[in-house]
Amino acid sequence: MQITLKDIARMADVAESTVSRALNDKPGVGRETKLKILKIAKENNYRPNQLARGLAAKKTNMIAVILAEMDSPGNIEIVKSIEKAADEKGYQIILCNTNNQEDKEESYLSLLESNQVDGAIFIGGKLVGSHLLRASFSQDNRIVLVNRLAEENFFTSVLTDYSQGIYQAVEHLVEENFKKIALVCGSRDDLIEEEKISGYKNALRDSGLDLNQELIFSTANDRQAGYNVFLEIIEGDVIPDAFISTRELTTIGLVEAIKMGGYFIPDDFAVVGYGDNILTSVIDPPLTVLSEPVEELGKSSLEFLLKLINDNLDSQQIKVLTPELIIRESSISKYN
Amino acid sequence: MQITLKDIARMADVAESTVSRALNDKPGVGRETKLKILKIAKENNYRPNQLARGLAAKKTNMIAVILAEMDSPGNIEIVKSIEKAADEKGYQIILCNTNNQEDKEESYLSLLESNQVDGAIFIGGKLVGSHLLRASFSQDNRIVLVNRLAEENFFTSVLTDYSQGIYQAVEHLVEENFKKIALVCGSRDDLIEEEKISGYKNALRDSGLDLNQELIFSTANDRQAGYNVFLEIIEGDVIPDAFISTRELTTIGLVEAIKMGGYFIPDDFAVVGYGDNILTSVIDPPLTVLSEPVEELGKSSLEFLLKLINDNLDSQQIKVLTPELIIRESSISKYN
DNA sequence: GCAATTTACGCAAGCGCTTGCGAAAACTTG
């Protein structure tokens, strides 16, 4: 049997309440007694039952990080950053992977609703809406969204400015003399994808290039999808000379397909990928990428969340971070 | 305020105990009443407080998965497999990343000790021993180790047979006519690394090759370490013609260093890497790898754990799985 | 050295749930 508060109290010959206060560093317990209690607790390797503690105090010091996809190196970096920040503040994170399944998202949300965690951070994923919304008003929305646009400005969010990022990418490609720039993004019912498209359109306009709807593609974020989209593209009516591929895994597949087709990067097709990670840097040729401020995304999201939790803020806040364009071989025109 | 069991009981005009039994599908509640209770609970979107439930029932249906490194794609795959299996059994996992820090490992162990989780699976990482051991006898060791060798056969474990894997790799390289095969592994105070070395030695012996201690290298598992080890190697006395690199990230760095040095794979150096994942397949040239049975590792570890938890088994079990050699360009001799 | 403060501690209720046990109600059976 586990050793409990009561046991410690008996050993120290004080009341349970005193032990509790001593252990939690709360006022109202004398220096002597406190030391004695701490000593006994340590000697007996006492571990408070966090369930009981959470139940009584209505606070668990755990937060849920709900991840749409674990395969994405960028997301993993965000998680690591959150974890680091949480650790410093005395919070533990519990990581939940939804694999882009909406029902799992809902089921993980019940961690919040059933008080197992003090708050939740959602990383990526589509906005499904209904259940999130519901949760948000049933609870006092201790929820932060990372890289996910909500329909209403309902949730505190930390966002990467994809629009701005894509804009930069187009600009860069135009400077390198590419003229037919294709955009490969995710599902169009995802608001964040519309953001990308809007940046793309703006940049084309400002560069005096024509917009061709046929050069905008939507795919899933996996390797095969990236591969397939290229096959589709080269059989299409209008062949691009450059790609902006905005999702990590898709980009990998796309590059493979290009090479497999006997084409060269950047000679035949320039490529701008997404995410400054080991994948995009290892692939041949090294990819020019839009680099997400992963560290900052994680840190800020945690800070926001703690503010929501502790200060009981109910006003929502939004922070927008700009990605950085990291230029490598894959987008440098040979004929420049 | 959250709606509670008591509320439901009042609304249904029955006792709390009846509601509890109805909700948990336990016998002793009439069909009529049960239906009524379920209906009311659903209508009110009732969510049991899992803390209270865990406290009372001494069971949380959550298990901790404690991960030594999140950067490793292989580990991520194992986690996903565990998660899938857990989901089917009605368990939720909470993922804890230690970043190879022993103290974090200990702190996460307290999730177990403080009853927040019903069991824990450790993936990878060194055996530190002391605290794990301590935990194991304080609790009735509801712990499963994946790819981690314990000093005593104390814990239920699921292991990849590295020795056997490396043996295969050497054999393959020998067939391809490589004669000076270097082994790049992790820290030698890790028992599992000794396993690798033992497989390496056996294979050399059986192939009639001389063992040269200078061809065994230990490094951290990151890209830079892999890079550095190659620099070190080519300045050494004895230059290998092939590498078996047993850790994912190290392998990437090693390959980069080889290419950066102006050498060719496999012409100048053959490479056998570790882990059949996107990284090793995307790199140029595609790497021959030892492929871990990630799916199976995850699945079995969960099964073992549930057996420990539910059947209260105290006997430890060990399952050993053999990695598969996937042959790609990086180890095919041109002169064969 | 005695009243007024302050500090240290214990009491007990309560967090939301589970579960053993006993009583009432609903069924059997001959």
Next chain:
DNA sequence: CAAGTTTTCGCAAGCGCTTGCGTAAATTGC
């Protein structure tokens, strides 16, 4: 239809902790 059996349900204790409140002890001030 009475006695026995089974089913349905409520009572109450308890899981291990926190916390408001009240009182006793220690401290201060003059």
